Amino acid sequence: MAIEIDSNNYDAITFDCYGTLIDWEAGLTHYLRPLLLAHDCHAVDGFLLEFFGRTEAALQAGRYRAYRHVLMAVLAALGERLGFRPSPQALEDFPESIGDWLPFPDTVPALNALAVADGRILHVAQSLYHDIAPATALGFDTVWIDRHDGHGGGATLTGQATPTWTLRNLSELVAALKVF
Numbered sequence: 760m761a762i763e764i765d766s767n768n769y770d771a772i773t774f775d776c777y778g779t780l781i782d783w784e785a786g787l788t789h790y791l792r793p794l795l796l797a798h799d800c801h802a803v804d805g806f807l808l809e810f811f812g813r814t815e816a817a818l819q820a821g822r823y824r825a826y827r828h829v830l831m832a833v834l835a836a837l838g839e840r841l842g843f844r845p846s847p848q849a850l851e852d853f854p855e856s857i858g859d860w861l862p863f864p865d866t867v868p869a870l871n872a873l874a875v876a877d878g879r880i881l882h883v884a885q886s887l888y889h890d891i892a893p894a895t896a897l898g899f900d901t902v903w904i905d906r907h908d909g910h911g912g913g914a915t916l917t918g919q920a921t922p923t924w925t926l927r928n929l930s931e932l933v934a935a936l937k938v939f
Contacts, residue, residue, distance in 0.1 A: 762924055764881070764902070766936040771875050775884030777860070779904050779929075780870075784808055786860030790853060791837070798843035810837060816888070827854035863906075869929035873936065883932060892920035902926055902935075
């Protein structure tokens, strides 16, 4: 059964960026693979993403740190776990790699199709942990973009949140947002 969301209920749609619009997992692994190979370390993407998710969450649960410092600490912890020490340059370059992370193929067409005004909010995100749970707590309707199709959270912890709707990609969101 196709999901239908009455777009008349919303004046604005907000989006989480990384994982929903930008393929941050591909960005992370694209940066990490050559670095690991340079240190003769080998790890499957699933391990890297799960390690990233657990470590990022633990670091963010502590005192506030700028996200660039979170990323640097994640890389340092990964090096410790895999038996190498990232160079100072590698630690600096990891947060800078964000600028090279690409959008998912459906991102630009979906954003162009969904241009909306300010007002009642529908929040769209990939992370139950980072986005759906807080947006739900704020009283927003939410759409979870489950880009893993029910097979875990990838680089994010699995959250204890119940989205209003669950879809697999932004193309499904465009199709679901019907004006009645």
